[in-house]
Amino acid sequence: MECSSARLLLNFQRPGELDADERQAFKQHLDICPDCAAQSRSETQLDRALARAMQAVPTPASLRARILANLRPRRPVPLPWIAAAACLLLALGVGTFVWLNHRPQFDHNSFMTEMDMKSGDFDTVLAVFHGEGIPVAIPPQFNPSYLGFYDTQIVQGRKVAHLLFHFPGNNDNRPAIAHVFVLPKSTFNIGELPSQESRSNHTFEFWNHGNFVFAIMHTGGSLTPFLLRNDL
Amino acid sequence: MRWPGPSCKIEELVEAHYGTLYRYAFRLSGSAAEAEDLTQDTFCQAQSKLRQLREPDKARPWLFAILRNAYLHRVRDRKIENSVSLDCVGDLPDRLHEPLPEIDPVRLQEALDDLPEVFRTPVILFYFEEFSYRDIADQMGVPIGTIMSRLARAKAFLRGRLMQTPVLIDDRLARRVEENV
Numbered sequence: 235m236e237c238s239s240a241r242l243l244l245n246f247q248r249p250g251e252l253d254a255d256e257r258q259a260f261k262q263h264l265d266i267c268p269d270c271a272a273q274s275r276s277e278t279q280l281d282r283a284l285a286r287a288m289q290a291v292p293t294p295a296s297l298r299a300r301i302l303a304n305l306r307p308r309r310p311v312p313l314p315w316i317a318a319a320a321c322l323l324l325a326l327g328v329g330t331f332v333w334l335n336h337r338p339q340f341d342h343n344s345f346m347t348e349m350d351m352k353s354g355d356f357d358t359v360l361a362v363f364h365g366e367g368i369p370v371a372i373p374p375q376f377n378p379s380y381l382g383f384y385d386t387q388i389v390q391g392r393k394v395a396h397l398l399f400h401f402p403g404n405n406d407n408r409p410a411i412a413h414v415f416v417l418p419k420s421t422f423n424i425g426e427l428p429s430q431e432s433r434s435n436h437t438f439e440f441w442n443h444g445n446f447v448f449a450i451m452h453t454g455g456s457l458t459p460f461l462l463r464n465d466l
Numbered sequence: 467m468r469w470p471g472p473s474c475k476i477e478e479l480v481e482a483h484y485g486t487l488y489r490y491a492f493r494l495s496g497s498a499a500e501a502e503d504l505t506q507d508t509f510c511q512a513q514s515k516l517r518q519l520r521e522p523d524k525a526r527p528w529l530f531a532i533l534r535n536a537y538l539h540r541v542r543d544r545k546i547e548n549s550v551s552l553d554c555v556g557d558l559p560d561r562l563h564e565p566l567p568e569i570d571p572v573r574l575q576e577a578l579d580d581l582p583e584v585f586r587t588p589v590i591l592f593y594f595e596e597f598s599y600r601d602i603a604d605q606m607g608v609p610i611g612t613i614m615s616r617l618a619r620a621k622a623f624l625r626g627r628l629m630q631t632p633v634l635i636d637d638r639l640a641r642r643v644e645e646n647v
Contacts, residue, residue, distance in 0.1 A: 245618050246599075280625060281593070287569035288593040291489040297502060298484050301509050305476055 235263040240270045244277045353383050363395050369418040370395040371446040375461045376414070389449075392421050399452075401459040410454025417447045476513045483529050484509070490530060493590045494537050496579040504540075508533040527597075531605055534587060541583065569628050577627040585620040588613050 240263045246252050252260065264271040354362075356372045359381070363370035368386060382400040386393050395416040403409035417424065424447050427440040432455075439457065441448040450457065487508055492501035511532050512519075519528055578586050587606060591597040599617070603610040 245614070245621060280621075280629075283567075283569045284574070284621075284624060284628075285593045285596075287571045287574040288493060288590065289489065290571040291492045291501075293485045293488050294498070294502065297488055297505065298480060300502075301480050301484055301506055302477065304506050304510060305480075305513055306510075 235259045237263075237267060237270055240264070240267065241273065244270075244274055247274065247278060247281075353381065356381070359384050359395075359397065368393060368395050369420065369446070370416050371443055371448075372397070372416075373414060373441060373443060373448050373450075376412075377460060377462050380460055382411075387415060389415055389417065390422075394418070394421070399460050401454065404459070407456075407459040408454060410452060410459060412450055412452035412457060412460050415449040415451075417449055419445050419447065422447075476509065476516060479512060479525055479529065480509055483526060486526070487529055487533055490590060490594060491533055491537070493575065493578055493594060494534070494583075494586065496575050500540075504533055504536055507536045511536065527601060527605055530591070534605070538583065573628060574624070577624050580627075581620055581623060585616050585623070588617050589620040589624065592617055 240260060243252065243256065243260050247260075264274055356378050359372060360370060362384070366386075376397075376399055380399040380401050382398045384395065384397045387396040388394075397414040397416070399412040399414065401407065401410045401412070427447065428438075429440060431438045436451055436453050437455065439448075439450040439452070441450065452460070484505060488501055488505045491504040491508075492498060495501055495504060508529055512529060515532075519525060578590070581589070584606075588602045591602045591605065592599075597605065599610050599613050602617075603613045606613065
């Protein structure tokens with residue numbers, strides 16, 4: 235290192251300001267150059283003297299107390315997200331409470347009465363529905379012994395008679411069920427209907443019967459097992 | 467419910483830094499009354515901005531920056547700052563006669579008062595708080611090379627003033643330096 239370079243580094247003698255290589259080269263130069271070494275000592279002395287003088291500022295005794303007195307009192311400030319989370323929790327709590335206390339009491343007796351499967355022969359079925367004022371007809375081809383139960387169902391907003399036939403299965407056919415919805419033509423404007431339409435695991439069939447249409451949904455692929463033998 | 471602020475309280479900051487900040491403010495402003503005002507102002511601002519202090523370890527440079535900004539606002543509002551030109555002051559030091567006499571703090575303050583703020587602040591931070599060149603550059607938002615140059619010239623100026631080496635004082639040139647920095 236030359237003297238001109240060393241003089242440039244005199245202001246950077248404080249630890250951490252020069253990298254290791256620069257510091258080493260600078261130190262080696264000072265070891266062999268009395269002029270630069272004297273200048274370095276002089277700079278170091280000046281730095282120390284400036285630092286001492288710079289720090290010689292008396293601090294007023296009561297300054298700390300005055301600063302603390304001037305700070306505004308601290309108040310708990312709820313952060314926006316905490317407030318939002320608190321509101322959400324409160325709403326969830328209130329909602330849960332209301333929901334828990336307003337659920338209808340389950341009445342198993344009413345349930346069993348409402349869901350009871352009515353069964354009987356065709357005459358009984360006709361009598362019951364007529365008694366309730368619900369237009370009804372029964373597909374005469376169906377075997378009455380397979381009538382499982384009957385009730386009413388809501389179809390497109392209208393209460394209609396519903397018959398459930400259950401075929402228990404035999405050597406030729408697997409067990410199957412058939413729902414028969416009795417649609418009065420006086421209730422529904424019935425247009426053209428497909429006679430049969432199959433879906434993945436059941437089949438729809440529509441039978442015209444006087445003033446009614448029987449909308450039938452059944453499993454088993456065919457209604458044949460449900461029908462009386464003399465109709466086959 | 468929680469108190470505002472990350473992990474330190476304003477009272478803790480006051481306790482740890484009020485003396486240092488007051489001395490820094492005194493060296494910046496040259497006035498005890500103004501230094502106290504600036505210190506108060508700094509902690510009031512720090513209290514309202516405490517949530518911005520993410521890392522408590524950086525509280526000291528953060529407070530110094532607040533204080534310097536407060537000082538600069540006051541200086542700008544008054545549109546006055548006496549300062550001298552450093553155009554004639556070289557970066558390279560002259561050899562001083564040993565042993566060096568002690569520096570009178572009052573004379574030091576007079577010399578600091580004559581320095582433009584952009585030279586005064588780095589020299590105070592360097593000697594007073596032992597900020598590194600990098601810290602000072604970050605604090606003032608200027609390149610580190612600029613800080614090195616300003617420090618060298620400010621130190622040469624102080625050497626000249628305090629060690630009786632004559633230094634040209636010219637108000638016209640001072641204004642030009644202020645406009646150019």
